[in-house]
Amino acid sequence: MSAGTMDHPAAPLLQILDRAQIGPAAAGLVLDAFSARPAPVIGVATGSSPSPLYDALADTQADYRHTTWFALDEYVGLPPGHPESYAEVLRREIIEPLGLDPRSVHLPDPHRADLQAACDDYEGLITAVGGIDVQILGIGRNGHLAFNEPGGALDSRTRVEVLTEDTRRANQRFFDSLDSVPTHCLTQGLGTILEAGQLLLIARGKDKAPALRAALKGPVSPDCPASVLQLHGRVTVLADTAAASLL
Template sequence: MRIIHAKDYADMSRKAANIISAQVILKPDCVLGLATGSTPIGAYEQLIKWYEKGDVDFAEVSTYNLDEYRGLGHDDPQSYHYFMNKNFFHGINIDLANTHVPDGANPDADAACAEYDRMVEAAGYPDLQLLGIGNNGHIGFNEPDSVFSKGTHCVDLTESTIQANSRLFESIDDVPRQAYTMGVQTIMRARSILVVANGPKKAQAVYDMCFGPVTPACPASILQLHTNCTVVADEEALALCH
C-alpha cells in the first residue's frame, strides 16, 4: 500500500486525477471502477479540464460504478447514475452506453445484483478502481460487518452513513435506507486501486485502513492485502498516520 501525501483537497484531487489519466493514456480502452460522494468530485473536475485541453481521451473507456441507492431510477436527481452524468460523464467524450451503475430501480435485489456481477465479470474487472472511504471505514456501501462481502449485494445503510449522506437530501427522511453495492471481493479483483480521502473526519478510518488489523469491522482494511493499492490523502486525513 503506497501512501501519497497531499497538502489539501485541491492537491489530493490533482494527484488522484494524474493517476487516473495515466491509466487512460496507457490503456485507452481501460475499464475504470468509479466512486461517488463529495471526495472524488475534484478529481473528476480536473479530468474534465484535461480532456478539454486535449490531454486525455475517454472515447474508448468503459466504467462501472460501485453502488446505487435502492429504489432510485437513473433520472432521479439523487441517484448515483445522475450524479455521475452531472459531475463527470457529461463533461468528457465517454460513450454513455459504456457507463454502468447498478440498477437501483429494479425492486428484485437478487436479480439486480446478479446482473451487475455478470456485467463486471464480463468486462474483466476494473483496471483501476477509485474508492472513497467512509468515516466508519466503509468502501462502496460495504458497512462494518462480521464478514467481508463477496459479490454485489443489497445492504441496509447504517445510521452514520445515512447521517453523512443526508446533507445531499432535503431531509434525512428522504435518504434511502438500502443500496446495491459491489462486494469487497469484487473490489479486490481490480488490478489497481486508488483511495482518496480528505479532512479530519476521515483520519481514524484512514489510519485503520492502512495500519489497523485486517478486519471486516473496518472493510477498507482489506486493502492492505491488495498488491497494487495507492492512497492519496490530505494532511488532515493523514493526521494519525505519522
C-alpha cells in the first residue's frame, strides 16, 4: 500500500493555517476517507497537536459505526486505567466524544509479558484489516514520529522503544514529576507508518518549527525520523504560522 515505494514521490503538501482553521481542515481530510471506503481504518495520534482534529470530528454528524482506529503508541509501565495512558487519553478524546465502540479502537498491549510478541500481534492486526487508510501524526520537538526517536532505522516495525530525555521532559507536563514519566513505550515503526495510504501531519507551536523544517526541507535521515515523510508520496501537513515559521 505504501506510496513510499514510488521512484519519485510527490513532496508533502503543506498548508499554513490559522490555529482555528486546523481542526476543521484536518477533519475534512479524515472525513474524505470515510467516503472513499465503506469501512475506513484511521490511525490516531495523541498529544496536543491533533486535539483540534478530534474536537472537530466530534462536532460533525458523521457516522463512525463502521470505522476502525489504531493508535500509534502506548506507554510501558503505567498501570491499567492510568489517566495518562494512551488508552485512557483515547477514551476521553475519541471513543466517548465520537460515540465509538471501544472494541473498534486498538492499541499495542503494554501489559503483556512478552512485549515484542504484543508488537508483532499489533502489526498482524493492522495487516488483517487491510492496512491504515489515513494515519494522523504529530511531530516531536526532536523530530520524532510516533515514538520513533532519532537514530532508529527508517524501515522499523512496531517495537519497544526507549524514550529520550527530551521526549520525557516534553511529556512531563502530563505527570506529577519527571520521575513519573515512563521510560519505555510501544510504538509503530517508521516502516509501519509509511505503509498507510495517506499521512496527515499536524504541527502547532513555535517549539515544533525546527523539527518541521528538518522533516520537510532537510535530508532523509535517522537524525530526524519525521524526514521519512518525504518518502511517502501522499502527505498533507497542516501547520500553524508558528510551526511553519522556519520554512
